[in-house]
Amino acid sequence: MKPTERRSFIKKLAIGTSAAVIGAKVQAQDITPSEMEGPYYPITPLDDKDADLTRVKGKSGVAKGEIIEVFGQVLDQNLNPIEGVTVDLWQANTYGKYHHPHDPNPKPIDENFQPWAILKSGSKGDYKIKTIMPGLYPIEGTDMIRTAHIHFKISKNGYKSLLTQMYFPNHPANADDPLILERTEKETALMTAKKLKDSPEGIPQYQFNFIIQKI
Ligand SMILES: [Fe+2]
Numbered sequence: 001m002k003p004t005e006r007r008s009f010i011k012k013l014a015i016g017t018s019a020a021v022i023g024a025k026v027q028a029q030d031i032t033p034s035e036m037e038g039p040y041y042p043i044t045p046l047d048d049k050d051a052d053l054t055r056v057k058g059k060s061g062v063a064k065g066e067i068i069e070v071f072g073q074v075l076d077q078n079l080n081p082i083e084g085v086t087v088d089l090w091q092a093n094t095y096g097k098y099h100h101p102h103d104p105n106p107k108p109i110d111e112n113f114q115p116w117a118i119l120k121s122g123s124k125g126d127y128k129i130k131t132i133m134p135g136l137y138p139i140e141g142t143d144m145i146r147t148a149h150i151h152f153k154i155s156k157n158g159y160k161s162l163l164t165q166m167y168f169p170n171h172p173a174n175a176d177d178p179l180i181l182e183r184t185e186k187e188t189a190l191m192t193a194k195k196l197k198d199s200p201e202g203i204p205q206y207q208f209n210f211i212i213q214k215i
Helices: 004-026 185-190
Strands: 067-074 085-090 116-120 125-133 149-156 162-167 195-196 206-207
Touching: 116 125
Parallel strands: 067 206
Antiparallel strands: 067 125, 085 116, 085 149, 149 162, 195 206
8 A cells, every 4th residue: 555545544544433433422322111100100198208218207117128229310312411300219019019009919018118209310310219129029810920120200391201110130030021021132121220239338239220312
C-alpha cells in the first residue's frame, strides 16, 4: 500500500470507527418488558408503605424469610436517570401468601412482613428496598408454581407506565414458571435482577434497573 493509500485507508477506518461509536451512544435501550398485574394488587389499606418491608410500623418483630436488598435505577431509553418516579411494589411473603383477601392459598400471613411499598426514585433515578425473598405459590386450579418474583408499577407523568414482574437469577423455580416459559431469553434477561456481592452486613444484594419510555 502506498503512503497516500494508507492515509486514505486510515482516514476511512477512523470515520467508520467514530460513526460506530456515535451509533452505539444513540442506540435506544430496550424498555423493560411489561407483565400482567396478577390478581393480588393490595386492596387493604396500609399505613406503612416504606422501603423496609422486613418490619411493620408499630410491631417489634422482623419478617420471616431470607432478608435481601433490591436496588437500582429508573432510566429512560438513553439511560438518563429519571427522578421522582413512583415505584409501587408488592410481593408474596416467605410462605408464598399475599396479604390479599382473595388469595386462596391456605399459607399463613406474616404479621411482621410489610407486603406493599410505594416509593419515589431519587435524583439519580435510584430506589432501594429491604425485603425478603418472595415465597413460591401454586396458581389456583392448576399444578403450576410461580417462581419468586416482585410485582412493580412504575409511573411518572410524561412517561408510559410500566407494569412488570422482576425475577431472581438462577432461582430453581424459574425453569418451570409458566410466565417465564412464555418469554424469549432476551425478555427474561431484561426482567431478571443481577446478583451482586453481599452488603457489609451480609445481606444478599440484587440490582435491577427499569427502562421506561417517554410519551
Ligand atoms: Fe405474584
